[in-house]
Amino acid sequence: MKGKITEWNDSKGYGFISALNGNLRVFIHASSVKNSNHRPRLNDEVTFEVSEDNRGRFNAVDVTIEGKQAFPLTVLFGCSYLVFACAALIVFGRPLFIIPLYIGISLITYVMFSVDKKAAQTGQWRTPENSLHMLSLFGGWPGALFAQSQLRHKSKKQPFKAILWITIILNISAFLWTFTPSGITLIQRISSVFY
Known part of the structure; x- marks a missing residue:
C-alpha cells in the first residue's frame, strides 16, 4: 500500500501515514522502516x-x-579509504596482499553481521560482539560499516558503535604505520614468507 507521512514526532520516533486518499490513518514507528538511510520525515512518500x-x-x-x-556517509568513507589504501600501496610500491586482505576480511565481517542479525531475529545463538570488533580491527571495518547501513544491524547500539570507531582508527593507524621505516621492515619480512 502507498501513503504519505502526514504527522511525525521525530523525538519520539512515531507518527501517522495517510493512505487511500485520506480515508485510512495508519500508525508508523521508526523501527518499522526498512532499507532507508534516514528516519522518516513529514511528507515522505512510503509503501507499507x-x-x-x-x-x-x-x-x-x-x-x-x-x-x-542519500548514500550513507559511513559507506562512502569505507569505500574512499579502500581506494586511498590501494592507491597508496601502488604509488609507494608496497606489497599488494593488503588489498585482498581488506576485501576478504570485509566480506567475512559482512557475513558475520548478517548471521548475527538473523540469530537476533530468531532468538538463536548470537555472534559475540568481541568477535565482530576483532574482525573490524583486522581490516573488516569497511564490511562492518556496509553491513550496518544495509542490514540496519548494530547501527544504533552504544557502546558498540563507539568501539567500532575505535577499531577503525586503530586499523587505519596500523596501515599508516606500515609506511614508516619499522613498518616497512615488518612488511618486507611478511612478504618474504609469501614470495
Whole structure:
C-alpha cells in the first residue's frame, strides 16, 4: 500500500501515514522502516503493509521510504579509504596482499553481521560482539560499516558503535604505520614468507 507521512514526532520516533486518499490513518514507528538511510520525515512518500494490533488499531509494517535515498556517509568513507589504501600501496610500491586482505576480511565481517542479525531475529545463538570488533580491527571495518547501513544491524547500539570507531582508527593507524621505516621492515619480512 502507498501513503504519505502526514504527522511525525521525530523525538519520539512515531507518527501517522495517510493512505487511500485520506480515508485510512495508519500508525508508523521508526523501527518499522526498512532499507532507508534516514528516519522518516513529514511528507515522505512510503509503501507499507498494514497490520492490526490487539486493540484493533492499524500499524504500518515493512515500511519503505520512496524516492532517492542519500548514500550513507559511513559507506562512502569505507569505500574512499579502500581506494586511498590501494592507491597508496601502488604509488609507494608496497606489497599488494593488503588489498585482498581488506576485501576478504570485509566480506567475512559482512557475513558475520548478517548471521548475527538473523540469530537476533530468531532468538538463536548470537555472534559475540568481541568477535565482530576483532574482525573490524583486522581490516573488516569497511564490511562492518556496509553491513550496518544495509542490514540496519548494530547501527544504533552504544557502546558498540563507539568501539567500532575505535577499531577503525586503530586499523587505519596500523596501515599508516606500515609506511614508516619499522613498518616497512615488518612488511618486507611478511612478504618474504609469501614470495
